[in-house]
Amino acid sequence: MTTQLFRTCPESGLQFHRPAEWLMRANAVVAVVILLIGGLTAVGVTLTRWPAIHLLPADQYYQLLTLHGINMLIFWIIFFEMAVLYFCSSTLLRCRLATPRLGWVAFGLMVAGAVMNNLVVLRGDSSVMMTSYVPMPANPLFYLGLILFAVGALIGCFIFLGTLVVAKEEKTYEGSIPLVTFGALTACIIAVFTIASGAIILIPTFLWSVGWIAHIDAAMYRLVWWAFGHSSQQINVAAHVAVWYAIAAIVFGAKPLSEKVSRTAFFLYIAFLQIASAHHLLVDPGLSSEWKIFNTSYAMYLAVLASMVHGLTVPGSIEVAQRAKGLTKGLYQWLRKAPWGNPTFSGMFISLIGFGFIGGISGVVMGTEQINLIIHNTIYVPGHFHATVVLGTTLAFMSLTYYLIPVLFRRQLAFPALAKWQPYLFGFGMGVFTLMLLAAGTLGVERRHWDMAFTDSALGFDYPASAYTLMGIAGISGMAAIVGGAVFILVTVVSVFFGKRVGSESSYGTVTSRLMRAQPDIVPSGGHAAAGRWGFAAPGTFLFALFFLAIFVIYYAVNWKYLASVWPLS
């Protein structure tokens, strides 16, 4: 491969293939630009839902909410995931990227699709929300934009898979692919399934919008749309869990407690994802309870189990790595002595806690067949998914970005003091915001609703005063999170475009070195467990996991109790 250009980063030892590097940069930069658009729309939406301010008129609120949902959930996350896929294949495996030209085609399609979709929504005739439930019509270009974007993303997935094949054939690594690449592979497989479902529903909907198909059944639309909409969340989970493992490895040199468990847990995501989409349809007509229970629980709880496993093994692997360095005092010295001033670590850890405690627990509770009756379509739902995709995925991606700025972009981090605080501001703002939405949803406040006071309606309804207070605090904390997001954008944009270059040289050459197996553990006498307690290698993490479980059990029970107080139904 004499024509290939590689450089090795002296600080990290990572090896970059030049075409892959530029693709990662382009995808990450566009992702951040979209995050900026999403953040601006978040300002309008958040200030409108803050009852004391109620900023925008109804039509603009619905329009901005459509833009916010699509840009954040689909465009920001998937552009960044493309960069993650290229990183986890070409960079981690020290191999050339398969078909970089096609990578630019994919990128171009995604940009074109995203721009088209945004422009159509901005025109004002497609405020249909990201779900675009039929038969509410949108402009045909709305669907076409999404389809173009999806085709681009699908090409990106195949480039990732192709790169794995190249690495294997050119023997750029020893043994099996690293765990983080395995996680990315999980995300990629799920993405292929997801995009296929998206095509199955969006292409007919596009044809319907131009008049070639007369009718699309609303229930069928929801079933297939959620096979796409839910699975895409599983991509995010797989991707951000892979990022957690990567950051644990980068910051601490952490190694999975056991490869087998972590990989099996990723595999569970693939095995059970297709049927988990049912938890969006728990109160839909036309589906039986058996179908709902089987699909949400059999499927979902094993995927939940997988997340609970990662929730233990990620911090557990950090604990073991720290204990091996001698931080063995008490149960939590390893955690106290962690680099809390390093945004790559603090962001990742807040992401883990927020995703597990807030996003995970609320998701399982509202995905319970009967409990969904008291939660469906209330603002509880945005409360749940801001904990998963914002605290979980977005914050994990932000943390990784801090690491990538010197390594991938070869720039020093601008405003390091601001960057140090950013994960805390964003994390705690979002944490409070999500808790407030969960609480307000429990009081019946609706999502996607312009006016909780019903001032223009002939028949009003008064929510309790506490609901207004909760939505007010949500407004304040949401704005705090938005400031946190703005700091992130400021730091990254200034670093990447105006930042000082990193001092050391990292020039391109043709030599590439092979990726070696990890060093076998230097196991202290008596095994890992000797550095821990009770025969556990990670006793602090274990205790923390039990604490998590206790909260989970209590909150789950409270919701059944609440359900028991509503009108009997059968």
Place this chain on the structure above:
Amino acid sequence: MSSIQPPSEILWWKQPLDRVEGTWIAIALVWSLIMFVMMPLWHVYGKQNLSNEAYRTTPEAFQAKTMAMVNEYTVRTETDQQIPVVRPPPGSDVYLIARLWQWWPMLELEKDQTYRLHIASMDWQHGFSLQPVNINTQILPGYEIVLTVTPDTSGEQTIICNEYCGIGHHNMVGKIYVTEGGS
């Protein structure tokens, strides 16, 4: 560094589990199974279950049934739009139309009596959200959902639409009045 490198052991899948992992997996699995059996158990012992009774329908057919009920059981009208308030007999089939941007008609039910409440949309998707009691279901065009419901609190309940249905979505409000039994 290790999670970003190939596993150190060639036969990594033969490596034994750490005790902390094994214990946690066992606990988490038990908890998952408990959550799983709670749902069927609630179908047997709990009182809040959807029967999932639903039929295909058309706007014309559903409207005809609703009109028949309104013509027979209207007791008064409310608001300047003259929305009928219907008081159907306990145990009967009750019809509620969801359409842009109205729940029609209003209902007056008796406490602790059971009704079969049929709901269908005439146009787009809507969300039936009864507040403050807090019961939420999805309403679709082409489908008639049947909730067998027993109001056990008296007073005024408000139906709010909680599926976004266009610019009038937030004004789509209806009422169910629950009167003390025997009145």
